Amino acid sequence: MLILGLDQSITRTGWALYRFPGDERHMTCGSFSCSDEADADAKCERFAREIKALIGPKEGRPDFVCWERAKRQISAYPKKPSADLLGLGGNDVWTVNADQLLLPEIQGIVRAATVFYRVPHESVSPATWRAAIYGKGGGKLSRIDAKARAKEYCRTLGIKFTGDDQAEAACIARWAATCSLHFRQLLARAAA
Template identity: 25%
Template sequence: MIVLGLDPSLTCTGWGLVRVEGARLSHIANGQLPTSSKLPIAERLLQIQQGVAAAIAAHHPDVAAVEEVFVNKNPQSTLKLAHARGCVLAACAAGQVPVFEHSTRIVKKAVVGTGAAQKEQVQAMLKVLLPGVKVTGPDAADALAVAIAHAHLKPHGA
C-alpha cells in the first residue's frame, strides 16, 4: 500500500509518500509546495491543488492521510489553513484517492510515542523509521509523519 501524507498550509503544503509492506515502511518521495504571499489567494490555492494532483499522478497512492484542522488563536490563520486543506482534499477526491484524517496529537503519538512531542523529536524519528531519507523541509517532514502515523493506525489496507 502507498500512503500519501499531507500537511496543508497556505504558505507551504508538505507532502510525503511511504510504501507499507506488512510492518515495513519505505520512503518513496517527499516535497513541499510553497506559495508566494504576493499572489492572489485563488492562485495560491490553485498551485496547492495542482501540486498535490501532480504527486498523485506521479505516484498513484492507495490512500491519503491529512492532518485535521486545529483552531489557531488567530481566526484568519485558521481560515487560510482551511482553504489550503480544502484544495488538498479536492485534489485527492479528483484523483480518486480515499482520504483519512488524523489529529496532530495522534500523529505525534504514533510516530514518537507521545502526543506532546516537539517537531525536532518527530524529525529525529523519521530518520529512524525511514533510514537514509532526505527530507526537503519541515513541511515535508510533517507530511511524512502523517503518512507513517496512518500506516501505524490503519494497518489493514485502509
Template identity: 45%
Template sequence: MIILAFDQSIARTGWAVYEPPVHGKMLIGSFTSRPETNMSTEAKTAIFCDEIEKLFKAHKPQFVIWEAAAEVIRSFAKQGKTDLIGEQKVQGVTVNADQLILRDIQGHIRHAARARRIPYEPVQPKTWRAAILKNGNLGRDDAKKKAKEMCQMLRIAVRNDDQAEAALIALYGAGTQTFRMMTARAAA
C-alpha cells in the same frame, strides 16, 4: 496500497508517498508555497491546487492523509491606537489569515481525493504525534525537531522538517483503521 501524506503550511508543504511496509523506499518532497505579495487568497491556494494535482496524477495513491488544521479559527485583539488625549481606541479583533488559507488547502486535498474516489483521512497533530512520537503535547518546534530525529533513526532521508512530518504522517496513515480495512478488503 500507496499512501499520499501531506504536512501543509503556507510557506512550504511537505509530502510523502509510502507503500507499506517498506519505509526505506518512501518518496518524499516538498514544494514552496510562499506566494507573491498582494496575491488574493484564491491565487495563493491555486498554487497548492496545481502541486497537489501533480502529486495525485504522478503517484496514483489509494489512500490520502494530511495534518488537519485547527477546527477553531483563533482571533487576536488588534492593538489599540492612542489618540490625542491618550486614550486607547481598540479596533476589534482579527483572524490569523494563514489559518483561513490552510482550510482552503485542505479542501483542495479533500476534493482531489473525492474526485478520484480515494479514501482519505485528516488527522489532528496531537493524534499522530502521540502515536508516532509518543507525545501529542509537543510544541510546534519540538515536534518538528523530533520528527527529523525520528526520520534519521528510521533512515528516511528528509531535507526539511515539513518533509519529516509528512513522512511520519504517512507512517501513521498505515496504522489507521481506514487503511487497515482497505488492506484487508484487498487481501480477501
C-alpha cells in the same frame, strides 16, 4: 499500497510517498510553497495545481492519502503596538495569521481531489498522530518540539528529508500505515 502523507500549509507543504509494506528508508519526500503568489485566491489555486500533480496522474497515483487535519478554530494574537490612528488604544488590537484562515480551504482542496480521483483518504489531528508516533506525551508537544521530534524520528528510521514539513509528512504517512483504521480496512479488502 502507496500512501501519500501531507503536512499542508500555504507557506510550505510537505509530502511523503510511502510504499507499504516496505522499508521506510525508501520513502520519497518533497515539498512545495504557494507563499509567493499575490493573493489568497492565487495561493489556493496554486495549491490545487500542486495537489493535482501529486494525486491526479493515473501512473503513480497513491492508493491512500492521509493529511493533517486543520484546526476548526482560528487563534487571534495581540497585534504589535502601532500608532493609535483610530483611537483604539494601540495595545487592544488583535489579529489573526492570514495564512491560518486558508487552512480549511486547502484541506478542502485535498479532500476534493481524493474524492474526484476516487482515492481512499483520511485526515488526522496533529495530537492523534503525534501521540501514536512519538509515544506518551507526544500529542501535547509544542509546535517547535513536535517538529524537532519529527526530524529526529525520520533520522532514526533513515528517511531522507529536507525541512520539518517533509519530516512531518513522513510521520503522517507512517501513522497511516500503522494506525489508520481506514487504511487497515483497505488492506483487508485488497487481500480478500
